[in-house]
Structure formats: C-alpha cells, structure tokens
Amino acid sequence: MLAQKLACPLAALLKHTRTSHDLAAKMVATLSVVSLLLLPAAAIAQQSYVVGNDRGGYLHDRLIELKNLEQNKVRVEIRGRVCYSTCTMFLGLPDACVSPDTIFGFHGPSSSGRRLAQKDFDYFSRVMAAYYPKPLQDWFMSEGRNRISGVYKVKGSQIIAMGVSDCSTT
Numbered sequence: 703m704l705a706q707k708l709a710c711p712l713a714a715l716l717k718h719t720r721t722s723h724d725l726a727a728k729m730v731a732t733l734s735v736v737s738l739l740l741l742p743a744a745a746i747a748q749q750s751y752v753v754g755n756d757r758g759g760y761l762h763d764r765l766i767e768l769k770n771l772e773q774n775k776v777r778v779e780i781r782g783r784v785c786y787s788t789c790t791m792f793l794g795l796p797d798a799c800v801s802p803d804t805i806f807g808f809h810g811p812s813s814s815g816r817r818l819a820q821k822d823f824d825y826f827s828r829v830m831a832a833y834y835p836k837p838l839q840d841w842f843m844s845e846g847r848n849r850i851s852g853v854y855k856v857k858g859s860q861i862i863a864m865g866v867s868d869c870s871t872t
Contacts, residue, residue: 750777758787761811761826768833771795779869780804786853794833799867800858807853808846817850837864 751771758764768791771778777797785792785800786807792798793806800806811818811826818826827847831839838861846854862868 750779753778753780753785753789753792754782755784756782756786756789757784757807758789761788761829764788764791765829768792768795780858781869788830791830791833793835793838793861793866797867799869800861801869802857802859802862804858804861806856806858806861808842808856809849809851809853810847812850815850823847835861835865 771792772795775797778792778795778799780789780792780798780800782801782804784805784807787809790806790808793800811823811830817823827843830847831842834842838856
C-alpha cells in the first residue's frame with residue numbers, strides 16, 4: 703500500500719526531470735522524504751538528521767523535506783563544511799543546531815541563476831527568509847537576497863551569535 707502511494711509521485715517527479723543533475727537532486731530529496739515516511743514516529747523523534755556538505759537544491763523539494771522534518775520533530779544538526787542556498791533553510795527548524803566552522807552561503811531566489819520577475823523574487827525571498835532567525839532574516843531581506851551570482855558566506859559562529867544552537871555544546 704505504501705509502495706503504491708510512493709510510486710505515483712515518484713513517477714511524476716521523474717517524468718519532469720530534464721538533466722542528470724535534476725535527476726540526482728530529485729532522487730536525493732525523494733529518498734530523504736521516503737526514509738522519513740518509513741520510520742515509526744517514535745524512532746524519528748529520537749533521531750538526529752545530520753546535514754553534511756549541502757550546496758542546496760530546489761526550493762520546492764527543500765520545503766517538503768523541511769515540513770517532514772518539522773512534523774516528525776527531528777533534530778537537525780548542520781555539521782558539514784558548507785551549507786549553501788536552500789540548505790540554509792534548515793536554520794528555521796525548531797531544534798536545529800550548527801557547527802561553528804560550517805560556512806553558510808546565501809543568495810536570492812533565481813531560476814537556474816537567472817533573476818526572477820520582481821513579484822516572484824519578493825515572494826520567494828520571503829519564503830526563504832521565514833526559515834531564518836530574526837537578525838539573519840532582516841539581513842537577508844535587505845542585502846543577502848540581492849546576490850544572484852555567487853553567495854555571501856557567513857560562518858556558523860556568526861549564525862550561533864544570532865541565536866541558533868551550537869551543535870558542539872548541545
């Protein structure tokens with residue numbers, strides 16, 4: 703029964719895949735969601751989801767992942783060398799912590815590196831910013847989102863100073 707429920711969305715996801723990079727990103731997101739669905743809620747509540755080196759991905763896929771993690775009360779530990787783009791949205795989860803040495807990379811929403819229409823740019827900027835602590839949210843909306851090419855790099859220690867927990871002390 704569960705396999706049937708998962709097969710249809712997975713087939714639809716693969717149908718709209720254009721490149722091998724798209725396929726890889728979608729498969730990783732899908733497997734993350736599937737793995738959360740297969741674990742009993744009690745086991746999930748005791749688990750930590752450790753984020754290694756993550757350079758981001760599609761906003762839609764990340765929002766699904768974030769929703770599942772939050773609904774299942776999974777602790778998120780951002781411990782990799784880098785956390786760029788949509789990876790930074792993990793910061794908004796209630797029980798997230800970061801390594802002081804992780805480098806976070808911020809940029810504004812785009813479509814494959816191309817600037818969006820202003821209305822869409824503003825909307826998706828607000829969606830992303832909603833996952834940041836208030837000081838980071840303010841910076842992102844005034845400055846961080848305006849970079850489309852490349853990223854603004856922020857150390858984990860600076861994120862900790864903005865109120866996110868330090869993984870090495872929790």
